[in-house]
Amino acid sequence: MTPTDLVFQSYGRCCRNDEFFVDFYDFFMSSSDAIRNRFVDTDMSAQRHLLRNGVMQIILVARGMSDRKLKDLGQSHNRHNYNIQPEWYGLWEEALLKTVRVHDPEYTPELREAWREVLKPGIDLIRGAY
Ligand code: HEM
Secondary structure: OOHHHHHHHHHHHHHOOOHHHHHHHHHHHHOOHHHHHHOOOOOHHHHHHHHHHHHHHHHHHHOOOOOHHHHHHHHHHOOOOOOOOOOHHHHHHHHHHHHHHHHOOOOOHHHHHHHHHHHHHHHHHHHHOO
């Protein structure tokens, strides 16, 4: 199986439980006060749904789909809009990998590497639009 197949299936297992996104934001917001502050006025229930779709977009782009929607995310997160600091994306990735480890019963260190490989182009695109 290719890394994108492994990750696609892993994400399917993770998404069976809505707690995946609750835990992701708990881990992500615990990683820094600056991050937590960015979400003080956010409707987190809506945000969890948006993220569910955003991660799927990253996986689909790694599988060859158009990156138009990721470019829109790059724009909303850039210095003129949410002003998301480039160094925060490492915390985002760590929080996501930790949540996969907790939620995917088939997690292995190799699967973690597949996730890192698949996430990289999408994260680079969004962060690179800063
Ligand atoms: C909003 C995805 C990284 C903070 C959003 C939305 C999506 C999304 C889908 C909603 C659509 C939009 O408003 O454009 C992602 C993905 C990321 C990422 C896929 C990683 C590649 C980050 C990071 C931060 C962040 C590192 C740092 C704090 C926010 C904020 C909002 C947002 C503050 C708006 C929340 C609100 O409406 O109140 N993100 N994001 N995101 N994201 Fe991200």
